[in-house]
Amino acid sequence: MMNRNIILLATLLFIVFIGVYANHFYNGFHFDDSHTIVDNVYIRNIKNIPAFFFHPEMFSASPAHWGLRPMVTTTLAIDYWLGKGLNPFYFHLSTFIWYGLLCVMLYFVYKQLLSNAIKTPDVKYLSLFGVAWYALHTANAETINYIISRSDVLSTFFIVSSFFIYIRWPHLRNKFLYIIPAFIGVFAKETVLVLLIILFFYIVLFEKGLSLRQLLTKEHFPQIFKTIGQLFPLLIVVGITQIYTLSKINAIEGISNPLGPYVLTQSYVWLRYFIAFFLPLNLSADTDWTVIYNPFDERIIIGVSFCIALIWSIFKASEKTATKPIAFGLIWFAAALLPTSLAPFAEVTNDHRMFFPFIGLMLSVVMAMALCLEKYSSVWKKNVFSRSCVIFIALFIVGLNAYGVYQRNKIWKDEETLWLDVTVKSPLNGRGLMNYGLSQMAKGNYSVAEEYFNKASVYLPYYSTLYINIGILKSALNSPELAEENFKKAISLDPGAFAPYVYYAQFLKDTHRLVEAQQMGEKALAINSSSLFLLNVLTEVYQQLELWNELKETAKKTLVLLPGDAKALSSLAFAEDKMSFKRGDVSKETKAKTAADYLNQSLYYYNSKDYNSCIEACRQALKIKPDYADAYSNMGAAYNQLKQWDKGADACRKALSINPDHPLAKGNLEWALKQREM
Known part of the structure; x- marks a missing residue:
């Protein structure tokens, strides 16, 4: 009966999942999508796929962003091929499918981790609730709508895949099958090394049954080295592969902040992410947060206090079997944030950075809710009203997040809607002001564009x-x-x-x-x-x-x-x-015999800056061949060089009357007309 209920609820969740994201499939390309997708000619030929693994310049049309993320580029090339061009539907569909598969896998991951701590039939419902909340979490809309952030979706998918294989089929560990997804994930984003931290603490907490306090005692030190030894093959494969990908680029784009102040600022950023899990109310595609240089700033003090409380909570929760999933989820949350917290990127915070950490935080929150429900099970399970309240709260949380996703999808519709939202949410962000100005310039609203460019110059001089x-x-x-x-x-x-x-x-x-x-x-x-x-x-x-x-x-x-x-x-x-x-060029001393000979003479004179002789040679060509468009075009170009704009325009018009698609005549006519008006 329970399995049937789970299948029915999962089916309903799937329908809601599609419905909530239904308004995002035709959203446009944004931000870094421009140079990695729109202007990237390499994704337009699916035959380039093998080369993506060796040539960093194929990742982006901008040399400043060259890198090696071939799994991302490969999927983009497939999307381009399926859509027969830059059809956003196929790009969004691809990301959405990867996201859906990740959510399916998370159900089994959560179920296994929760089952390690509590023995109750409700684990399946709790796991499905956690997946529903994650799948429809408002903050995740920032990652799913931003196409090039597929790197986060792909790397997270392969990390979770490796983790799932490791914990679900321990008897296959000696065959190292769990390493394969991690190896692939390295080619999506430089975050897969976090898997080593996650697996290390999984082994310590769940397989060895140790608390973190016990782990730090002298008698358990050998367990640390033994656990590292278990993960050594994964470290070697992922490490060498990561070294290879990083060796293909000269520098990582966007690392421009001082390390010390940046890391301190991240303590406050972590608190922002933590709050956003419960209240994703102020999401922005490009925030105006900056590095805090004063170590005694109240935000730093609050942030550091939060991190201390987080560490204390992890240690405390690791001491009991029932709360180990809480400790593990918080470790996952912290570990997943480390790569962007230790590399001093220009962007202090980015909302798509929450995508991977929230998997762990979701586990902690769901486990805490499960323990609370278990504590008062004798009350709420026997009381219809209480049971209804529990169901209502679960539906309210998921429903509210789903509504948030649907609204954020609208914000990501096009450049104008996205960057207008940024100017409201992040008014001190010069790049956001500039990009909104760009959206207005594209529409011909030049006065508005100029206003926003001027505002941007205050912050981006x-x-x-x-x-x-x-x-x-x-x-x-x-x-x-x-x-x-x-x-x-x-x-x-x-x-x-x-x-x-x-x-x-x-x-x-x-x-x-x-x-x-x-x-x-x-x-x-x-x-x-x-x-x-x-x-x-x-x-x-x-x-x-x-x-x-x-x-x-x-x-x-x-x-x-x-x-x-x-x-x-x-x-x-x-x-x-x-x-x-x-190849049959004649100099001015060579006697011309044909119209082509005279045309070659005109080119000779033109390149010699003898424009009057060029015009005369064109006239001779036209005596032999009156409908010679090239002769009229050369004549028009020579008149333009002499600044005789009316004669130049007249000659070009004659060339175009003979050959309406003449490329040089068109350009020279435009030049003549524009100069004549000035």
Whole structure:
């Protein structure tokens, strides 16, 4: 009867689980999704999957974020392939499936751990309640909605898998099967080493039956070394694999805070996470918390006091069999927070960091509730009203969290809704203000965008990306001088970065300063040769400069990244066609015989900056071939160089009347018209 009830309740939970997350499947890409997914050309070809395990540059389009998380990149490539493009539904569905599988496994983990402490048929119901609370916990919506945070979901899934195999089938430990999921998990995120801590204390508390106080006595010291010995194969495999992944990157992005103050600040952050488990009310995609430098700040004192109380609770709970799951869950909570607490990241706190620790905290809370219910079982089990109250409280907790998830899904809908929420919840976060400004600039609300960029500059006076965005805005507002000033400031603030050069190159191209655009673009190319955006900018620059060999090489680079790309194939064919003419180039002394000969002469004169002779050669070509679009295009380019904008525009229009898709004529016509209006 009980098993049937569990199956019915689990089925109901599954239906609610899908219903609560139903409004998140089409939510957009956000934040780091831009460079790891949207702009990452490598995930667009599923044949790249083996290479993901060796090439850190394939993880991101941004060199600052290159790393080796091939399990994440592999799943993203599969999503792209299934969705035939950047269809957010498939990316969210993939994360959701992994999350669902994790929750299923957690039921059996909780059931086994609770059964070690209490012998009651209610363990199954308690375990299912814990899973329901975790699956629908409001804070977890931050991880599930943020696609690139799949790294947290995957690494947690494989850690729990290894842990489950270890505790469920102890007779298979000598075959080391439990190590396999952990090995895979290392390729998702650098948190799998925490599994060693979790397993160590599981063995100590549940298999050896020791309390932490006993463990620290001299007579039990050998147990420490014996337990470490049991886990040594796991340490070797995971450790070596982790060393391999870390050796593939130069530095971990975002580690910029001083270690001492950062670690002290984490004590207060831990308290924030602990409170958020029970009251997830102020979640933010990007908080405005900063490092606290004063060690006597009241927040540090409160945080350190909390950590001391946490340690005391762990020691106290470890002394009795009935409370060991509480101690173990708190150890899990603390251990899972260690990686982000000891590495001084720029972000002091992130809500997706709660995803893995909350598994342990959930175990502690459910076990504490179980002991409370067991203590008063004679009252509530015999009284219908009391029993109804217990069920109501359980449903209220889960239901309230489910409602929170549904509301957070709405916040994550698009860039505007997400970053507006950040500006409200984290008003001192310059990056949040900037990103909300970006969402407004994308909609054409330039005045609002400028307002938020100005607010952001108060908190981010030295943030290169902010000045790139201000430059783009000023360009859209037809203020080229201010735009250029901001692009140059962005470069000066971060001269080794890729983004300032490429966006400055785009600006220079759009203002027809092609030689300078070429220089900036090639600087960006030296930093990052796998940016499709940059290659597209350089393609247009080389076409307009009529640098056919460079155009050809750029098209080839694009085709390496995106085999079969129509635009790159067209550019390659166009360059090779022009180069075939160039192989028959004639100097000004060579007598021209055909229209093509005169066109080659015009190119010679143009590259020699003899624009009048270029125009004359084009006229001679047109006498032989009146519908020669290339001749009109070259003539228009030469007139533009002479700043004879009306004649340049007229020649380009004639070229386009013959060939409406002529790439050079279009660009030169736009240039002529824009300059004529100024």
